Amino acid sequence: xxxxxxxxxxxxxxxxxxxxxxxxxxxxxxxxxxxxxxxxxxxxxxxxxxxxxxxxxxxxxxxxxxxxxxxxxxxxxxxxxxxxxxxxxxxxxxxxxxxxxxxxxxxxxxxxxxxxxxxxxxxxxxxxxxxxxxxxxxxxxxxxxxxxxxxxxxxxxxxxxxxxxxxxxxxxxxxxxxxxxxxxxxxxxxxxxxxxxxxxxxxxxxxxxxxxxxxxxxxxxxxxxxxxxxxxxxxxxxxxxxxxxxxxxxxxxxxxxxxxxxxxxxxxxxxxxxxxxxxxxxxxxxxxxxxxxxxxxxxxxxxxxxxxxxxxxxxxxxxxxxxxxxxxxxxxxxxxxxxxxxxxxxxxxxxxxxxxxxxxxxxxxxxxxxxxxxxxxxxxxxxxxxxxxxxxxxxxxxxxxxxxxxxxxxxxxxxxxxxxxxxxxxxxxxxxxxxxxxxxxxxxxxxxxxxxxxxxxxx
Amino acid sequence: xxxxxxxxxxxxxxxxxxxxxxxxxxxxxxxxxxxxxxxxxxxxxxxxxxxxxxxxxxxxxxxxxxxxxxxxxxxxxxxxxxxxxxxxxxxxxxxxxxxxxxxxxxxxxxxxxxxxxxxxxxxxxxxxxxxxxxxxxxxxxxxxxxxxxxxxxxxxxxxxxxxxxxxxxxxxxxxxxx
Numbered sequence: 001x002x003x004x005x006x007x008x009x010x011x012x013x014x015x016x017x018x019x020x021x022x023x024x025x026x027x028x029x030x031x032x033x034x035x036x037x038x039x040x041x042x043x044x045x046x047x048x049x050x051x052x053x054x055x056x057x058x059x060x061x062x063x064x065x066x067x068x069x070x071x072x073x074x075x076x077x078x079x080x081x082x083x084x085x086x087x088x089x090x091x092x093x094x095x096x097x098x099x100x101x102x103x104x105x106x107x108x109x110x111x112x113x114x115x116x117x118x119x120x121x122x123x124x125x126x127x128x129x130x131x132x133x134x135x136x137x138x139x140x141x142x143x144x145x146x147x148x149x150x151x152x153x154x155x156x157x158x159x160x161x162x163x164x165x166x167x168x169x170x171x172x173x174x175x176x177x178x179x180x181x182x183x184x185x186x187x188x189x190x191x192x193x194x195x196x197x198x199x200x201x202x203x204x205x206x207x208x209x210x211x212x213x214x215x216x217x218x219x220x221x222x223x224x225x226x227x228x229x230x231x232x233x234x235x236x237x238x239x240x241x242x243x244x245x246x247x248x249x250x251x252x253x254x255x256x257x258x259x260x261x262x263x264x265x266x267x268x269x270x271x272x273x274x275x276x277x278x279x280x281x282x283x284x285x286x287x288x289x290x291x292x293x294x295x296x297x298x299x300x301x302x303x304x305x306x307x308x309x310x311x312x313x314x315x316x317x318x319x320x321x322x323x324x325x326x327x328x329x330x331x332x333x334x335x336x337x338x339x340x341x342x343x344x345x346x347x348x349x350x351x352x353x354x355x356x357x358x359x360x361x362x363x364x365x366x367x368x369x370x371x372x373x374x375x376x377x378x379x380x381x382x383x384x385x386x387x388x389x390x391x392x393x394x395x396x397x398x399x400x401x402x403x404x405x406x407x408x409x410x411x412x413x414x415x416x417x418x419x420x421x422x423x424x425x426x427x428x429x430x431x432x433x434x435x436x437x438x439x440x441x442x443x444x445x446x447x448x449x450x451x452x453x454x455x456x457x458x459x
Numbered sequence: 460x461x462x463x464x465x466x467x468x469x470x471x472x473x474x475x476x477x478x479x480x481x482x483x484x485x486x487x488x489x490x491x492x493x494x495x496x497x498x499x500x501x502x503x504x505x506x507x508x509x510x511x512x513x514x515x516x517x518x519x520x521x522x523x524x525x526x527x528x529x530x531x532x533x534x535x536x537x538x539x540x541x542x543x544x545x546x547x548x549x550x551x552x553x554x555x556x557x558x559x560x561x562x563x564x565x566x567x568x569x570x571x572x573x574x575x576x577x578x579x580x581x582x583x584x585x586x587x588x589x590x591x592x593x594x595x596x597x598x599x600x601x602x603x604x605x606x607x608x609x610x611x612x613x614x615x616x617x618x619x620x621x622x623x624x625x626x627x628x629x630x631x632x633x634x635x636x637x
Contacts, residue, residue, distance in 0.1 A: 128477045128631075134484030143477075279488070279516075 027071040027115070029455035033423020033436030034396025035409030039371050039381040047161065048367035048385075049307035049320025050252030054171055054227035056245070066432060066457035074117040074454055104148070108443040116453040119437065122445035136277030138202040140195060147446040149197040155185040159323070159363050159387050166223070173225045177256070181362050183388070184214040192271065204278050209271035209286065217263035217328065217360055219299065225254035233312055250309040252320075260299030260328045263360055265292040268338070287340035287347065292333055292358055299330035303362065314373035319366070326362035333358040363388025377401060390414045396421070403427045407436065417441050419448070425457075432457035478527065479632045481517070485603065486626040489513050495623040501545060501611040508550075510606035512557050515628070517599055525633040526593035531567065533627040534584030538574055543617030546571035547609040549584055553592045553601055560604035566591050571610070574617065584626065596630050 031038055038044050046052045083091050092100035093109070105124045112122075123144075132139040142149070159181045166175020192208035194200040202208070233247020268289025275281050303326030309318035335353040340346075365388060371381030377400040385392045396409025405425040413419050423436030434455050439448040489495040494511040501507040531551075538547050549569035554560040567586045574580055595601045607621040 128480055130480040130482065132482045132484070134487035135490070136487065137484060145477075 027453075027455065028069045029071070029423060029434040029436040029453040030069070030398070030405075030407060030425060030457070031396075031436070032116075032438050032451075032453040033407035033409070033421050033425075033434065034381075034398060035394055035411040035419055035421030035438055036392075037381050037383055037394035037396035037409050037411070038369065039379050039396070039398060044367070045318060045320075045369060047164075048305075048322055048365060049309060049318045049369075050225050050227055050254045050305050051250040051307035051309040051318060051320065052227070053168070053173060053225065053252055054229050054250045055309055055311070066459050068458045069434075070456045070458070071115065072454040072456060073115050074452070075114040078117060079114040104145075104444055108445070111444070112440070112442040112449070116451045118449060119452050120448075120450040122441075122443040122447050122449040124443075124445070133279070135279050136204060138274070138278050139199060140202075141199045142196060146197050146199070148444055149188070149193060150186070151193070151197070153185060153187040155183065155389065157181075157183040157363070157387070157389050159365060171226050171228045173223075173227070173254075175223050175225070176220055177223055178218075178220045179258070179362070180218040182214070182216040183363065185212070187211040189271075202274055202278055204274060204276035207271060207273040207286065209269050211269050212289070213265075213267045215263065215265040215360060217260055217299070217362075219258060219260035219262075219297075219328075221256040221258045223254050223256045225252065225305070227252035246311045247313060248311060250311070252305075252307045252309075254305040256303050256305070256323075256326070258299070258301040258303060258326060258328050258362070259297075260294070260301070260330065260360075261297045263292075263294050263299060263328070263330060265360065266290070266338075284342060285340040287338065289338040290352075291336045291338055291349075293336075294330045295332040295334055295355065299328040299360070301326055301328035303327070314375060315370075316372070317368075317370040319368045321364060321366040323362045323364050326364075328360050328362070330358050330360065332356075390416060405434075413441055415441050417448070423453075427457070427459065430459050432459065479524075481630045481632075482532070483515060483517075483628045483630065484626075485513060485515060485628055486623055488515070489623065489626075497605065497607045497621045499547070499607050499609055499617070499619055499621060501543070501609045501617040503611050503614050503616065506608070506610045508606050508608040510604050512560055512602055512604045514557070515601050515603060517596065517601060517630075524597055526589070526596050527631040527633060528629070529588040529592055529596050529631075530629050531585050531588065531626065532629045533625050535623075535625045536582045536584060537622045537624055538572060538580040538582060538619060539622060540574040540576065540578050540580065540617070540619035542577065542619070543611060543615045544573070544575040544613045545609050545611040545617040546573050547580075547582075547607060547617075547621065548572065549582065549621070550606045550608055551584075551588075552604040552606065553588070553595050554604075555595060555598060555601065557602050557604075560602050563604075564591070571608075574609075574619070581624075582621075588628075597632075 041052055041055055083093055088094050092098040093106060095101055102124060108124060129143055129145060130141040162178035162180055164175060164177050166173055189209045191206060192210060195202055195208060229248050229250050231249040266289055269286060271286040273284040273286060303323050305320065305322045307320030332355050334351060335356065337350050337352050339348050341348045365386060367383060367385050369383040371379060373379045380397045382395040392414055394409060394411045398405055398407045403426055408422040411419045419439045421436060421438035423434060425432055425434035434457060436453045437450060439450050441448055443449060486495060494513055497509050497511050499509050536549065548571040550565050551567040552560040552563045553566050554563040566588050569582060569584050572580055572582050609617060611617040
């Protein structure tokens with residue numbers, strides 16, 4: 001029964017999760033080999049910088065770039081060998097009733113879908129956890145799992161555009177985009193963090209708290225965007241060279257009318273308080289949360305994107321910012337208070353307001369990118385990306401020799417960890433084969449994993 | 460308490476595959492209540508026993524778990540004999556309720572120790588309870604009866620008190636809490 005819920009949920013999440021990490025690395029082994037940096041004008045640049053709608057598409061680091069790139073999902077082959085779908089009902093990976101079921105492993109699967117081949121897997125905590133309980137003593141030793149306890153505020157978030165349908169005339173583009181945003185933040189107070197992470201004994205007459213703020217909202221947004229080339233570079237006037245044909249300054253903007261389908265938000269502290277001695281009386285549970293849910297769809301709001309790009313010969317730089325002023329007004333919201341009832345040792349839910357107006361915001365995202373082709377087959381690029389959370393930085397380089405290419409790069413990910421990538425490629429006629437190796441911390445582990453990505457490019 | 464224990468279970472579930480281990484300092488719950496001290500009085504040429512019952516609260520939700528082991532890892536008592544000579548031992552009984560501990564089979568039998576006159580004899584209490592009490596330790600609470608048993612082969616009364624000085628039960632579970 002539970003498997004029947006988990007598996008579809010897992011598949012759904014697997015479809016959704018790659019989108020927020022798209023800006024960090026894509027399904028393109030060339031980009032992965034450069035630690036996630038994009039040297040071209042692929043979907044990521046257009047997604048976050050509307051000015052790129054006016055720039056001629058160039059999906060790679062130079063002329064003669066592929067029309068399409070197809071990932072080779074070697075990781076899926078391995079995954080389905082290890083976890084045949086016909087056995088998912090009894091597979092410990094998906095079966096909470098199995099003694100070997102590991103929720104961390106399942107979460108890692110969601111956070112890091114097994115599309116590519118894992119050269120080095122991040123370890124999954126499988127250790128024992130130990131509680132020492134006495135009348136005036138409580139010690140929690142989480143063993144290796146202590147690394148799962150964040151040192152600072154911990155959050156998960158995604159602000160994705162799930163589709164982009166539309167039609168353009170000249171520099172104007174009309175379309176509809178879907179959006180999905182979730183932001184989940186946990187903040188343990190220092191005392192609780194020390195108890196869980198440092199195995200510090202619970203102290204008598206103390207309170208331990210965790211603050212949670214979570215919001216989920218989704219909907220769609222009719223959009224009108226405009227992109228225009230403002231200037232032509234001197235080399236671009238009548239230029240035959242592909243290098244200089246795109247020279248100029250580009251600007252773009254988009255106005256979105258957000259129509260939220262639904263949203264929910266929960267805010268509040270939770271925790272426990274102990275007396276002296278600790279188990280002299282039952283520890284008290286602290287819970288006083290507020291939940292907001294939309295009764296009706298069509299939360300409304302207006303926001304926009306702006307962007308600028310400048311291309312001069314081998315040099316290119318762009319900056320785009322999304323969802324400026326994106327605040328949705330939900331006209332019909334229910335607000336509930338969720339409290340712990342010590343008398344009944346139960347959770348009580350009461351409605352404090354109904355059919356009231358509330359507001360939510362979408363986080364502002366930005367992407368700054370730059371690249372330079374150095375004329376010797378070398379292209380160097382970098383980008384800085386932020387989607388309302390920690391800034392991600394990528395820097396990468398590609399060196400081409402005739403049909404061959406070598407790539408490398410470094411990145412700082414959302415967890416502020418350095419990641420590395422390297423790769424190579426060969427082009428044979430209309431097809432190219434690329435491999436990229438990258439390290440990542442996309443799992444619930446402090447240890448980096450290393451993944452081998454492969455893709456075929458069609459020229 | 461239930462909600463607090465559920466919070467503990469969340470921690471357990473969040474930490475992946477492995478064992479949940481509970482080291483329960485039973486003595487700490489007995490101290491200050493008088494239950495850690497068991498007076499004994501054994502007339503000549505008789506056997507007698509005296510006991511005390513203590514409830515142990517366990518985290519709920521482990522009903523489906525597999526109990527790997529239940530052991531007394533740290534246990535000791537002092538036999539503070541104030542007169543007479545004989546032998547004294549300890550027995551531990553576990554049950555789902557207090558009354559059941561009087562009909563339950565012996566879970567642990569500590570061999571007899573000789574006492575003579577006014578003296579204090581330290582006794583070690585340890586042993587593996589696995590298999591005998593596994594199902595009880597999957598419940599929310601379990602009752603334990605500690606009995607001091609003795610025989611008097613002398614001509615004067617054997618009197619004194621047995622005082623528990625340490626008692627830690629270690630329960631190892633393969634947690635299945637969903």
